[in-house]
Amino acid sequence: MISNTVENHAVHQKIGWPEVGVAALAGAVLYGVGILIIVTLPHGRPILAGLVQYAVSGLAPFGAFIAAVLLRIRDVRPFGLRSVAPRWLLVAVGAGVVVIGLNLAVTILLSGVTNQTVQSDYRSAATGGVASMLGALALGALLTPVGEELLFRGVLANMLSRYGPWVAVIGSAAVFAVAHGINYIMPVAFIVGIANALLLRRSGAIWPCLIVHAMNNANSVILPAVLS
Numbered sequence: 001m002i003s004n005t006v007e008n009h010a011v012h013q014k015i016g017w018p019e020v021g022v023a024a025l026a027g028a029v030l031y032g033v034g035i036l037i038i039v040t041l042p043h044g045r046p047i048l049a050g051l052v053q054y055a056v057s058g059l060a061p062f063g064a065f066i067a068a069v070l071l072r073i074r075d076v077r078p079f080g081l082r083s084v085a086p087r088w089l090l091v092a093v094g095a096g097v098v099v100i101g102l103n104l105a106v107t108i109l110l111s112g113v114t115n116q117t118v119q120s121d122y123r124s125a126a127t128g129g130v131a132s133m134l135g136a137l138a139l140g141a142l143l144t145p146v147g148e149e150l151l152f153r154g155v156l157a158n159m160l161s162r163y164g165p166w167v168a169v170i171g172s173a174a175v176f177a178v179a180h181g182i183n184y185i186m187p188v189a190f191i192v193g194i195a196n197a198l199l200l201r202r203s204g205a206i207w208p209c210l211i212v213h214a215m216n217n218a219n220s221v222i223l224p225a226v227l228s
Helices: 002-011 017-039 046-071 086-110 116-126 130-163 165-179 185-203 207-227
Strands: none
Touching: 017 046, 017 130, 046 116, 046 130, 086 185, 086 207, 116 130, 116 207, 130 165, 130 185, 130 207, 165 185, 185 207
16 A cells, blocks of 8 residues: 555656756756767768767757656656557557658748758768668667657656646747757757647657657658658
8 A cells, every 4th residue: 555655656746847957957968068079070971970969869868857857756657658558659650640741841841941951960871871871760760759758748848737738738849949949940840849749748658759759750861861
């Protein structure tokens, strides 16, 4: 009885501003270290630069998430790492297809009015051969979604839910979009953020969000490789 009470208490612990603050600080430090590594890479190695950028994009938010978990709660379930009904995984696949379609439409619409060189190193990694593309898929379509979803949905969206569902959905999506920079990627990131915050709210788990994010990022790797 006592063990069940303790377990239920752990599951229902609330994520607060302390977790967000620690995650933001840890993320800033880790992203800063990643940027320092990137700027010291040899010039003329865009494939290597793209792969390293993918790695930083996944490892920095993952480290920030770990810092948030260890601060007070020390249990991953309140952050969305819990079991989920299989139907939500199917819903996520459908949502991933819709997100890919919307993102392709946004990218095409903005292609003539924005500078798309912001992701040139990512494209170099995706189109640099089979080994490079597989590395880009592993880092960009697996590692990066894990890190970013744990931080932006697991920590931020869950914390913002105390202020209401739409604050959590729109607020976390907006922060996620701005974190990708003021460029043509921002509206694409906002679409992913909205879809995943809604999935998190309805399913209560992070796993559907990972599927949507992974599908979208995999498309961003595979499509340039196919069209190159």
